[in-house]
Amino acid sequence: MKYGIRDNMLKAPLEAVFSVAKDIGFDGVEFCVGRDYGENILWEDGGAEKLKGLADAAGVEISSLSPGVFSQFHPALPEAEIRAEGVEILTHVIGSCAAVDTRHILVPMFPRDMDEWPDSTWDQLVDGFKALGEVAEEHGVILDLETTFSADHLVMILDRVGSHAVKV
Template identity: 25%
Template sequence: MKSSPTIQAVAIALFVVLSPLAFAGDPPATKPFRIGTCDWSIKMPLSADSFYFAKETRLMGIQYSFGKPGVGLDLRTRENRDTIREVVRTTDVAIASLGIGILNQIPLATTEEAEQLVSDCMDAMIKMNEEASQLTDRELAAKVSPKIVLLAFFGKADINGNPERMEAVIKTLKRLAPVAEEHGLILGLETLLDETDLRYIIESVGSPAVKVYYDTGNSARMGYDIYAEIQSLGCESICEVHIKENDELLGDGTIDFSRIKSLLRAMQYPGWLIIEGSAPKKTSRTEATQKNAAYALGLFHP
């Protein structure tokens, strides 16, 4: 029996609605990954210099630091946000995400100052997103409206093997997460924890605003199966990825980044890959990052 024109029209409409990738160009699995670096890895934190460095090395984004009030181009102030926005316009290098590395010295588990730092950072991100929404250049707006902030748990802030500190962090995140969730922000946890402990924290907080900031070098150093963890955690739990090797350049160490690329492709990871560290002894961070950028761009963004 032949279908009527009406039935055919309905079927076509349903196909369009139910197949979002059908007319959206290349699916995520075939698009090149976006590659950036941390401003602290190249020793250019809280400055415009990191964006110009990224442009020279063909990187597409900077993970920008958030620190104490008044230090560097502090994003708490409108003037500094305007400056960074203009730098992004000039260099065409995006703000991939933010990172609060100072939490390593001011632990989230034990200090009220740390919680205030995260609150301040979220407030700055909310303002950046509001200001970006006023731009007529939508491509620029996307590059100056970061949604992810890395929360660091190393040194004094390490919670690995410390259940009491883990519980304290969970309580703090429960207070912070509602604001992040309301404004579409993500709190990314970079820790030395394994997948089991990370899942425990995420499930205990119970908010989609809390995810894992996965670092290949940290997990490899701890002896975790990074390939199994990445595959298991997936896009549901991983918000962003540090591609890092321990005391070696990317591609010169033990981590199989081609395999990581395949895993990220399979799970259709849509986020940034951020180069951190990966500097052999007697090699400057800037020189190492230049070499790491060439490697990462060749592998992940050919």
């Protein structure tokens, strides 16, 4: 069994994250993309390759990418421009996976009002993940939903999305 840790839990500068993880016994690092995503190394020219180089030099893998910022831009939001930005963010992260040698993206979504959503909001969510699932499939990437949804909601979402690239 392999063990990993979120990069931000190590409280170390990027250049040291992977070596610190290795030194304390981890095999991998879940690399997070926070609120200021445009300043993240994955948005720099050659940034994904640089990130992979840091991991390789330390002898650990990048087990997954985790765009935490996506929780503010998810497909169930009412504002089309915010949803569109979410698609751009997640599409960029999907496109970075090959360079960092990972197939997994943890997709965070923690809405507090989901029990009040009308069917149209659930439809919008499903449609959003169908489209993102297609992009993930094209890149050989798995979108692992990280949510506070109930098991019934998750089963419904996965059934309706119908993509082997969208999982829990």
